[in-house]
Amino acid sequence: MKALIVVDIQNDFCEGGSLAVREGSQIIPTVNQLIEKFQESDKLAVATQDWHPQNHGSFAANSGGKLGEVGQLHGLPQVWWPEHCVQGTVGSAFHSELLPIPFVVQKGTDPEIDSYSGFFDNGRRKETEMHQLLQKHGIDELYVVGIATDYCVKYTVLDGLHLGYKVNVITDACRGVNLKPTDSEEAFQEMKDQGATLISSEQVLDPAHRL
Numbered sequence: 390m391k392a393l394i395v396v397d398i399q400n401d402f403c404e405g406g407s408l409a410v411r412e413g414s415q416i417i418p419t420v421n422q423l424i425e426k427f428q429e430s431d432k433l434a435v436a437t438q439d440w441h442p443q444n445h446g447s448f449a450a451n452s453g454g455k456l457g458e459v460g461q462l463h464g465l466p467q468v469w470w471p472e473h474c475v476q477g478t479v480g481s482a483f484h485s486e487l488l489p490i491p492f493v494v495q496k497g498t499d500p501e502i503d504s505y506s507g508f509f510d511n512g513r514r515k516e517t518e519m520h521q522l523l524q525k526h527g528i529d530e531l532y533v534v535g536i537a538t539d540y541c542v543k544y545t546v547l548d549g550l551h552l553g554y555k556v557n558v559i560t561d562a563c564r565g566v567n568l569k570p571t572d573s574e575e576a577f578q579e580m581k582d583q584g585a586t587l588i589s590s591e592q593v594l595d596p597a598h599r600l
């Protein structure tokens with residue numbers, strides 16, 4: 390059984406947000422078509438939501454580190470981010486053009502550790518409810534879209550593969566931060582090297598592509 394995973398399409402990651410990703414909101418019409426196709430075929434769609442407390446350790450202002458630089462957070466390498474996706478703020482809300490998605494998995498709630506993946510925190514110390522939810526629905530194959538290609542999309546895909554799912558990444562329905570201009574390209578390559586299938590939305594939306 391197949392499921393669509395929509396990663397972090399939240400205001401702070403779109404144009405005008407505090408951690409705006411270039412062209413972030415451009416993927417939304419395509420993502421909405423995918424949500425409709427999955428729902429029309431009675432397939433599960435799950436959204437992830439970055440959901441930080443105000444005192445989250447990944448925020449540069451809380452760490453004393455410089456924006457975009459890498460430091461250490463409780464023993465793990467950590468990029469220092471601007472304050473973003475603080476629980477309950479407008480920035481943490483899903484973009485208003487995104488269709489509602491019935492299942493939402495929140496992550497990044499522990500101030501002491503960041504959580505890029507929809508499955509685990511960055512140390513794989515704690516799990517979200519994602520794997521259980523997918524197991525309960527008999528899911529064995531994922532289609533992943535969203536923001537950011539080089540962080541939350543990438544780690545969600547790699548953890549999905551690690552847990553034994555077949556994983557498809559719909560590349561034109563993803564956008565990246567690109568602290569380094571080639572980061573998204575390299576992220577797609579790494580996902581592919583680890584066993585993910587890179588696919589286009591055109592292929593998935595083709596009526597010949599059965600879910």
Ligand code: VGL
Pocket residue numbers: 397402439470505536537538539540541542
């Ligand atoms: C993300 C940086 C920090 C993401 C979340 O959604 O890719 N990136 N928090």
Ligand code: ZN
Pocket residue numbers: 439441447473474497
């Ligand atoms: Zn975050």
